[in-house]
Amino acid sequence: MTGYIGLFAAAVVIGYFCGCLQSGYLIGKVCGLDIRQYGSGNAGTTNVLRVLGKSRALFTFLGDALKGFIPVLIVKFLVAPLFPELNSQLLQLVTGFAVVLGHDYPFYLHFKGGKGIATTGAVMMAFDWRMGCISLLIFLVVVALTRYVSLGSVLLSGALVIEMLVLHPGRWDLFIMSILFAYFAIYRHRANIKRLLSGTESKLGQKVEVKK
Numbered sequence: 001m002t003g004y005i006g007l008f009a010a011a012v013v014i015g016y017f018c019g020c021l022q023s024g025y026l027i028g029k030v031c032g033l034d035i036r037q038y039g040s041g042n043a044g045t046t047n048v049l050r051v052l053g054k055s056r057a058l059f060t061f062l063g064d065a066l067k068g069f070i071p072v073l074i075v076k077f078l079v080a081p082l083f084p085e086l087n088s089q090l091l092q093l094v095t096g097f098a099v100v101l102g103h104d105y106p107f108y109l110h111f112k113g114g115k116g117i118a119t120t121g122a123v124m125m126a127f128d129w130r131m132g133c134i135s136l137l138i139f140l141v142v143v144a145l146t147r148y149v150s151l152g153s154v155l156l157s158g159a160l161v162i163e164m165l166v167l168h169p170g171r172w173d174l175f176i177m178s179i180l181f182a183y184f185a186i187y188r189h190r191a192n193i194k195r196l197l198s199g200t201e202s203k204l205g206q207k208v209e210v211k212k
Helices: 002-019 023-030 045-052 054-082 088-104 117-127 129-146 149-167 172-188 190-198
Strands: none
Touching (some): 002 054, 002 088, 023 045, 023 054, 045 054, 054 117, 088 172, 117 129, 117 149, 117 172, 149 172, 149 190, 172 190
């Protein structure tokens, strides 16, 4: 039991530091600016798209996704086989959640990071490809119909809870983790939700002028 507690603790620490690798912030610095000072003030893919364009947004998305995808796969295929009695699925989600926390609250950026949607989606894809695909489909359909990335992100996040209940029935430990993922994603979008309700939210494709 002590060894397993140590594994979970290590997963949280390693996951958090993986999450702290802020793709949007680093790409912005390469371009000579702090992306958090422009547009929505967020360090995620959508704001990079508005401020710096498609190619840099793509690299941001890939970076944010891979830092969630790879650690979960490592736990799934390398760590879990070494400990047959380990609750592998729970460890996968704990690791992924720690990555999301690192992304949302990086210590070296005064805990001001992204909103964790690309990372959350990638974590779910690595954990259960069915959940990952359903989440991606929800996001793409909502954004295609409304042009609101934030709305797609919020609905994707909320759907995780239902997906977990349906695809992993009786696993209340995993259900609780899905609630945590959903809560933090929606909480990080609280300002977007207010703008959606007031009709002032920016739509996909709107550009932000960068003045240096």
